[in-house]
Amino acid sequence: MPAANSHRENGRAIGLWGAVSIGVGGMVGGGIFAVLGEAMALSHGATPAAFLVGGVIALLTAVAYAKLSVAYPSQGGTVAFIDAAFGSNLLSGSLNLMLWLSYLVTIALYATAFASYAGTFFGRHHGVLLEHGLISFAIILPTVVNLVSAALVSRSETLVVAIKVVLLAIVIVFSASHVSVARLAPGHWGDPLSVISAGMIIFVAYEGFELIANSAEDIRQPARNLPRAFLIAVASVVLLYVLIAVIAVGTVPEAQVMAVRDYVLAVAAEPALGRAGFVLVALAALLATLSAINATLYGNARLGYVLARDGVLPSRFDVERHGLPLTGVLATAALSLVLANMIDLTDIAIIGSASFLLVFALVNAAACRLAEPIQGPRWLHALGGVLCVAALVVLIGHTWRSNPAGVAVFAGFVLISALFEFVYGRGVRGHFLKRRY
DSSP states (O other): OOOSOOSOGGGOOBOHHHHHHHHHHHHSSSHHHHHHHHHHHHHBTTHHHHHHHHHHHHHHHHHHHHHHHHHSOOTTTHHHHHHHHHOSSHHHHHHHHHHHHHHHHHHHHHHHHHHHHHHGGGOTTOOHHHHHHHHHHHHHHHHHHHHHHHHHHHHTHHHHHHHHHHHHHHHHHHHGGGOOGGGGSGGGBOOHHHHHHHHHHGGGGGTTTTHHHHTGGGBSSHHHHHHHHHHHHHHHHHHHHHHHHHHHHHHSOHHHHHHHGGGHHHHHTHHHHHHHHHHHHHHHHHHHHHHHHHHHHHHHHHHHHHHHHTTSSOGGGOOOBTTBOHHHHHHHHHHHHHHHHHSOHHHHHHHHHHHHHHHHHHHHHHHHHTHHHHTOOHHHHHHHHHHHHHHHHHHHHHHHHHOHHHHHHHHHHHHHHHHHHHHIIIIIISSOOOOOO
């Protein structure tokens, strides 16, 4: 059985609620602001159910992460679990790059959401040039901050998370009495396949709870606090998202959704709070997306640096200046700029959700394979894996009928990841890496 705790307890700095805040902060970023309108356009009155469907899969996957994190505490997180279950091979090597690319997609998603909400301050019919300018600004500003003083924003992340959650709670409380229950009735629902597809398109909004796993070595009483942190974080965000969906569906007329879907949450605040509510939510979205881009930019740059140090990526990524992964920051920013300005919001959400469903399917499979050493319920981990795969199939099937280009881009991501590991791993390194964590 693997050692679950190789560090002394007094060396651990993060308690239960600190771990919960990591998970909540990772999830309640720009995702909910970006994808709510997409879900409403597809599932209509069943949007709360769509968020619940995605939440069930997230909860099952969180159980797998909790069990694996206790048994294999490591900064490697997801990749360490795949390594432990299947060994270091083409699969685990490809997953490294797939994760790195997936985080590029989330940065692009947040930048697009920033542009949508920021654009409302310039008039709701602003031009394409301004939109791309705002998208680029949303990535360039955090890049400069990372290059100058990333630690400043890092220290303020807890405050930013608190502000986002409080503002969303204010919208929920004050808007509850303005909800039209009739709009939530089954007669206004999309068909079952559309509801499930909507739940999968918005699944990227649940991405982020896995970051708790990367901090497992620093969490006090991990056997007790890690499972609680994962479940509390995911369950609370599922509840938050379902309530937000109820407010949005119940206050925004269905005929208006398509026109305002890129910033529908701000419009949902207007019936109860007026223009001030719209502005508050828009400002919260700008703050949330910028902080999420900053954190993801640094985290992905650090991931690129670690992968280069371990030989997964070329050595030019292994460049650090004053504790900053310089090449990783610049490469992450540049590629995110390309993705954000070339792919529309729907495609970005689909690619991001599909990528993380694939990753989470592998994590559930890892937990199932390691059920005995991690003392996990094999049937539950198997169910989580099957649901992730089924959700991915539904998402790809729906997208193929409505937007085959989105499927092609996702397939390209998978193919690039596998080909790079095969060519670079065999041709440059000459072998697949031994276990690194």
